[in-house]
Amino acid sequence: MFTCNYYCIIKNADTSYISLNYDESGVHAWELYLLTRRRTVKFLNQATITLKSLSQLLKQIGNIVVSEEIRDLIVASVKMGDDSRIALKNDDWQQAYRDAEVSNSCAEKAFFDPSLLALLYFPEDQKYAIYIPLFLPIGIPVLLSLRSVYKHFLKR
8 A cells, every 4th residue: 555655845925834744544634624615615505596496486486385494494594604604704614614514404404395395296276176176066056045045035
């Protein structure tokens, strides 16, 4: 097995040095830093896109009921996204990553909640197909009796 035990130093413009040593895991600290930054930005973008899609979906379906659980997930996603952005401004990438991951997870859970998905497959026009067979057998005798009552009052 090949092991890397070399030591390399790169001089920056501000005369500080970056060590490119491998540690026991075989990953440079700068590689981990870049991966953390990249995943943090990806999580924040995904959470934002998911929340925007959920907002458009809720606007599109007028009579959809949003449960408190979904509301709490949306609020948590927005709050954790804001916390992640604050951590980014403070250069705390580890905390920003954790907050962004939670934000994305909450947004995905809210978007794919089974109670919302069930309403997507129940369009407005299908309500008539469900209610007409239910109320038509009851409605016809009621309408006929109302017609006979109306005729009775006309004869008086």
